[in-house]
Amino acid sequence: MSQAQINSYQAVQAEIMKRIQGREWPPGTLIPGEMELAEAFGCARATVNRALRELAETGILERKRRAGTRVALNPVRKAVLDIPITRHEIESRGAAYGYNLVERTRAGPTPTVQARLELPADADMLHVSCMHLADQRPFQFEDRWVHIPAAPGILEAPLDRLSANEWLVQEVPYSHGRILFSAANATPREAELLEVAEGSALFIVERTTWLACSPITFVRMSYRADYSMVTEL
Amino acid sequence: MSQAQINSYQAVQAEIMKRIQGREWPPGTLIPGEMELAEAFGCARATVNRALRELAETGILERKRRAGTRVALNPVRKAVLDIPITRHEIESRGAAYGYNLVERTRAGPTPTVQARLELPADADMLHVSCMHLADQRPFQFEDRWVHIPAAPGILEAPLDRLSANEWLVQEVPYSHGRILFSAANATPREAELLEVAEGSALFIVERTTWLACSPITFVRMSYRADYSMVTEL
DNA sequence: CAGTGGTCTAGACCACTCG
DNA sequence: GAGTGGTCTAGACCACTGA
Numbered sequence: 001m002s003q004a005q006i007n008s009y010q011a012v013q014a015e016i017m018k019r020i021q022g023r024e025w026p027p028g029t030l031i032p033g034e035m036e037l038a039e040a041f042g043c044a045r046a047t048v049n050r051a052l053r054e055l056a057e058t059g060i061l062e063r064k065r066r067a068g069t070r071v072a073l074n075p076v077r078k079a080v081l082d083i084p085i086t087r088h089e090i091e092s093r094g095a096a097y098g099y100n101l102v103e104r105t106r107a108g109p110t111p112t113v114q115a116r117l118e119l120p121a122d123a124d125m126l127h128v129s130c131m132h133l134a135d136q137r138p139f140q141f142e143d144r145w146v147h148i149p150a151a152p153g154i155l156e157a158p159l160d161r162l163s164a165n166e167w168l169v170q171e172v173p174y175s176h177g178r179i180l181f182s183a184a185n186a187t188p189r190e191a192e193l194l195e196v197a198e199g200s201a202l203f204i205v206e207r208t209t210w211l212a213c214s215p216i217t218f219v220r221m222s223y224r225a226d227y228s229m230v231t232e233l
Numbered sequence: 234m235s236q237a238q239i240n241s242y243q244a245v246q247a248e249i250m251k252r253i254q255g256r257e258w259p260p261g262t263l264i265p266g267e268m269e270l271a272e273a274f275g276c277a278r279a280t281v282n283r284a285l286r287e288l289a290e291t292g293i294l295e296r297k298r299r300a301g302t303r304v305a306l307n308p309v310r311k312a313v314l315d316i317p318i319t320r321h322e323i324e325s326r327g328a329a330y331g332y333n334l335v336e337r338t339r340a341g342p343t344p345t346v347q348a349r350l351e352l353p354a355d356a357d358m359l360h361v362s363c364m365h366l367a368d369q370r371p372f373q374f375e376d377r378w379v380h381i382p383a384a385p386g387i388l389e390a391p392l393d394r395l396s397a398n399e400w401l402v403q404e405v406p407y408s409h410g411r412i413l414f415s416a417a418n419a420t421p422r423e424a425e426l427l428e429v430a431e432g433s434a435l436f437i438v439e440r441t442t443w444l445a446c447s448p449i450t451f452v453r454m455s456y457r458a459d460y461s462m463v464t465e466l
Numbered sequence: 467c468a469g470t471g472g473t474c475t476a477g478a479c480c481a482c483t484c485g
Numbered sequence: 486g487a488g489t490g491g492t493c494t495a496g497a498c499c500a501c502t503g504a
Binding site: 240241242276277278279280283297298299300 | 473474475476477481482483484485
Binding site: 078178181199223228 | 250253254256260292306307308309310311312313314315316317318321402403406407408409410411412413414415416417418432433434435436437444445456458460461462463464465466
């Protein structure tokens with residue numbers, strides 16, 4: 001026998017990674033087909049398929065019908081980012097969560113918000129902004145616009161106690177969204193709320209969500225410069 | 234019959250999503266078991282399993298053995314981030330890629346670099362920094378430290394023409410890494426290189442990679458504030 | 467048009483965990 | 486201990502696509 005039994009998809013992945021990392025299969029290599037690997041490993045093709053499919057999803061392999069599977073030459077690696085509710089993020093860091101409603105106004109969208117949500121200027125919206133605190137210290141400033149017809153209950157939501165994010169997550173399903181990460185200098189208002197110097201760099205996350213083609217909400221979240229978002233790959 | 238044939242895993246996913254979005258299954262609902270769904274949809278359990286497993290991976294469902302599958306109450310949604318090579322990112326935006334080597338020095342690590350890579354102060358390292366340009370304009374400043382014993386060929390790499398990133402990706406495999414996103418105010422040097430005002434907010438990405446337990450490289454990439462990273466969910 | 471990956475099926479065994 | 490999801494198998498058909 002030339003090869004011990006490798007009959008779990010994770011074992012197959014480990015073996016493939018071992019060969020890639022050992023440069024037995026350097027970038028660009030065309031690796032054997034699923035049937036061949038299955039035979040060599042002593043397992044079913046479905047097992048090899050799952051192993052290879054998942055590695056391709058992370059960008060390590062590239063698969064094409066007829067052409068086969070090769071080790072990615074220019075790996076566009078995929079990293080998975082967790083997007084938790086802010087309260088949970090704070091609590092998972094072991095800090096006490098605090099919440100302050102800053103503003104709650106029924107108003108038409110600003111031009112920026114209009115553009116992001118693709119809504120008319122006279123759309124019926126709720127503008128809600130709030131602070132999230134970690135151990136009494138400013139953690140995140142949230143500035144949100146909600147399209148009222150898409151989430152009618154929002155007008156009765158107890159936003160003085162609960163962030164709009166938490167209310168929406170439980171009450172209004174969405175089908176897809178877009179997240180945008182960037183940096184910006186703190187405006188005087190943001191500086192005051194986040195207790196940083198004016199012009200201090202902030203980490204910005206903007207999120208827009210839809211249900212089917214109907215826009216629900218746009219939110220801009222600003223974090224102090226000492227915040228960072230982490231992911232493993 | 235109560236239900237048309239839904240016999241592809243994507244059709245099953247669509248049906249599940251439809252029921253969640255239609256609030257037929259609001260957050261927290263315990264949904265039917267795999268066998269039951271398979272029978273209702275007229276497909277095999279494996280098909281339902283794949284559909285549900287993938288939805289659970291994105292955070293929409295939560296699955297536990299014995300307890301069953303429920304619609305996530307506090308959805309920690311997962312977003313997938315593409316991490317391309319900078320040259321490809323620039324080219325895919327339709328801009329011309331440019332590259333300038335700024336510095337190339339063999340030196341011991343700074344305290345920050347030491348901490349990130351968990352290396353001793355006298356480790357043998359190459360410090361390489363460079364600018365990536367899009368249509369002749371500054372796009373990203375890359376400041377990198379490479380642990381020479383982990384990537385010996387780096388000393389002969391043509392870093393005057395090719396970024397260390399591109400060379401490493403093809404020549405040195407890695408097993409895992411950590412990425413950290415944050416914001417910072419531009420130092421005088423960064424401001425000059427990126428052609429922004431001193432103190433201007435920069436988007437910062439720091440990446441550390443290892444092969445098994447052996448650190449390979451640490452890189453800090455700074456982007457002008459007009460840059461943003463996007464992902465869909 | 468032939469060979470690759472993509473998927474589905476029916477059945478089985480297993481591991482975990484909740485009641 | 487029983488029931489759920491987690492996985493593997495052997496076989497089959499299909500869609501795509503590059504030679």
